[in-house]
Amino acid sequence: MILFVVKLEQLLEVLVTTLVFVILGLVIFAISFLILEKVTPFSIRKEIEEDQNVALGIMVGAMLISIAIIIAAAISG
Numbered sequence: 001m002i003l004f005v006v007k008l009e010q011l012l013e014v015l016v017t018t019l020v021f022v023i024l025g026l027v028i029f030a031i032s033f034l035i036l037e038k039v040t041p042f043s044i045r046k047e048i049e050e051d052q053n054v055a056l057g058i059m060v061g062a063m064l065i066s067i068a069i070i071i072a073a074a075i076s077g
Helices: 008-041 044-049 054-076
Strands: none
Touching: 008 054, 044 054
16 A cells, blocks of 8 residues: 555645745755855865865865755745
8 A cells, every 4th residue: 555645636736836946945056156156256166176175175065065954944944
């Protein structure tokens, strides 16, 4: 026997809502990354790719994870 968390009648509504929140979260995440690139006085891409700046890569990764957690908490309510 298959048990569903959502009734089949509500499945389309749940899928559309989920898709809207995913798109909203990705847009906010992309905007926050663009703001991060504009705020820094150097090219993040050049520093990480060409100069092999591991510390900057870890810092940017940690900032993006923290932004993602904040967005997820805000969307989930």
